[in-house]
Amino acid sequence: MSAFRQSVEAMIPALRRYARALARDADIADDLVQDTLVRALRSERLFLGGDVRSWLYTILTNLNKNRRRSLARRPQFMPLLENNPDASGTEAEGRDIARALSTLVEEQRAVLLLVMLEGLSYREVADIQGVPIGTVMSRLARARAHVKASLEGARPALRRVK
Amino acid sequence: MTDRNNIPVTEDELHAYVDNELPPERRSDVEAWLSTHPEDAERVRSWRAMADALHARYDQVANEPVPKRLELERLMQQPRKWLYGAVAASLLAFIAGGGAGWIAHGVAASPSNFQSFTDDALDAHRLYVVEVRHPVEVPGNERAHLQAWLTKRCGWNVRAPELDATGLKLVGGRLLPGPSGPASFLMYESASGERFTVYTAKASTETTQMRFTTQDKDGAMFWADRGVGYVVSGTSDRERLGQVARLVYDQSDRAEKNGR
Numbered sequence: 539m540s541a542f543r544q545s546v547e548a549m550i551p552a553l554r555r556y557a558r559a560l561a562r563d564a565d566i567a568d569d570l571v572q573d574t575l576v577r578a579l580r581s582e583r584l585f586l587g588g589d590v591r592s593w594l595y596t597i598l599t600n601l602n603k604n605r606r607r608s609l610a611r612r613p614q615f616m617p618l619l620e621n622n623p624d625a626s627g628t629e630a631e632g633r634d635i636a637r638a639l640s641t642l643v644e645e646q647r648a649v650l651l652l653v654m655l656e657g658l659s660y661r662e663v664a665d666i667q668g669v670p671i672g673t674v675m676s677r678l679a680r681a682r683a684h685v686k687a688s689l690e691g692a693r694p695a696l697r698r699v700k
Numbered sequence: 701m702t703d704r705n706n707i708p709v710t711e712d713e714l715h716a717y718v719d720n721e722l723p724p725e726r727r728s729d730v731e732a733w734l735s736t737h738p739e740d741a742e743r744v745r746s747w748r749a750m751a752d753a754l755h756a757r758y759d760q761v762a763n764e765p766v767p768k769r770l771e772l773e774r775l776m777q778q779p780r781k782w783l784y785g786a787v788a789a790s791l792l793a794f795i796a797g798g799g800a801g802w803i804a805h806g807v808a809a810s811p812s813n814f815q816s817f818t819d820d821a822l823d824a825h826r827l828y829v830v831e832v833r834h835p836v837e838v839p840g841n842e843r844a845h846l847q848a849w850l851t852k853r854c855g856w857n858v859r860a861p862e863l864d865a866t867g868l869k870l871v872g873g874r875l876l877p878g879p880s881g882p883a884s885f886l887m888y889e890s891a892s893g894e895r896f897t898v899y900t901a902k903a904s905t906e907t908t909q910m911r912f913t914t915q916d917k918d919g920a921m922f923w924a925d926r927g928v929g930y931v932v933s934g935t936s937d938r939e940r941l942g943q944v945a946r947l948v949y950d951q952s953d954r955a956e957k958n959g960r
Contacts, residue, residue: 546772547772550770551761551766552762554770555758555759555761558761559754568767568770571770572769572770572775575770575775576775579772579775579776634753635750635753635754635757636757651754654719654747654751654754655754655755655758660716660721675716678715678719679711682747682750685750686743686746689750
């Protein structure tokens with residue numbers, strides 16, 4: 539297997555994590571990853587060095603944007619339950635964070651996840667979204683404020699204990 | 701407190717501090733600021749808790765084994781979505797083209813019965829062949845259980861044919877509502893992701909010849925045998941599809957003879 543394919547393969551677990559948080563539905567998330575990988579493999583010859591990781595996140599982010607654009611023309615259905623609620627001890631917390639994420643607008647959710655979950659730099663996220671760093675920072679600030687408010691609103695009992 | 705601490709820390713800097721994007725020389729300033737500004741310290745704390753919650757919720761996804769359909773070897777050979785549409789389309793072709801022939805074949809084959817047979821098959825494909833993660837109810841590695849269960853529910857001897865000779869492995873199967881009672885639905889897949897399905901349901905015709913129909917890239921072979929209708933759908937490559945259908949036919953024939 540070529541070095542290129544190896545670096546693509548090494549990214550699959552992280553791409554699945556990002557996609558799951560971004561799309562919130564396990565099947566849709568893996569569809570996104572699959573389409574990302576197919577596109578990446580098809581474009582192998584077009585890839586002239588650089589950071590495979592950022593490039594894959596870029597493809598996935600764009601595919602999700604396209605998916606949502608086409609969804610926007612159809613009526614929306616909200617799932618009553620999370621597709622794959624985790625069975626770990628952090629379940630309640632996990633659902634809260636998932637719910638908070640779902641209230642974010644698309645670009646803000648992507649910035650938040652790329653920075654906080656995937657550990658990308660502001661510069662990398664700016665390149666992925668094709669916007670200036672300042673835009674990334676303001677999206678991140680708004681996303682954090684929104685999620686914080688959402689988490690606190692959802693769990694009044696756990697609000698700051700002094 | 702130093703003079704530098706008099707330069708107020710902006711919100712952007714708080715974010716940059718949490719995300720390790722702050723120039724190292726400014727970090728201690730921010731830390732000093734936080735010690736005297738509890739509200740900002742609280743925001744920083746909440747952002748870190750948020751990151752922890754994200755990791756607690758989603759890191760497990762990265763630790764799951766990668767599903768087969770995301771393996772690169774597979775993806776490099778597999779034409780993706782057209783395949784699913786293809787199978788549904790092959791059934792459409794079945795109704796539009798060959799179906800008429802089948803209706804005409806037997807006196808006992810009432811159009812309404814036939815119509816519902818193909819409608820059911822079509823519905824099944826629309827529902828399940830697009831299903832990537834859960835295409836079947838019982839996986840192919842439980843073949844014996846699958847056969848026993850489908851046989852019991854359908855009322856005829858359901859054998860999942862061995863199609864290894866044509867490079868196909870059983871993905872699994874499921875039970876479906878057919879036109880007049882239950883129907884069985886089996887899915888096969890090649891190493892390159894090529895999929896074939898075998899739908900069987902009670903037919904109102906006793907026996908017909910095998911027929912072939914095609915539309916664009918998709919094909920279906922169908923026949924009735926001892927009152928059971930079979931639809932094998934997949935590629936439009938007649939030779940390839942015929943090879944698969946022939947194996948299905950031969951094995952169902954043998955199973956019937958052995959069963960009697």
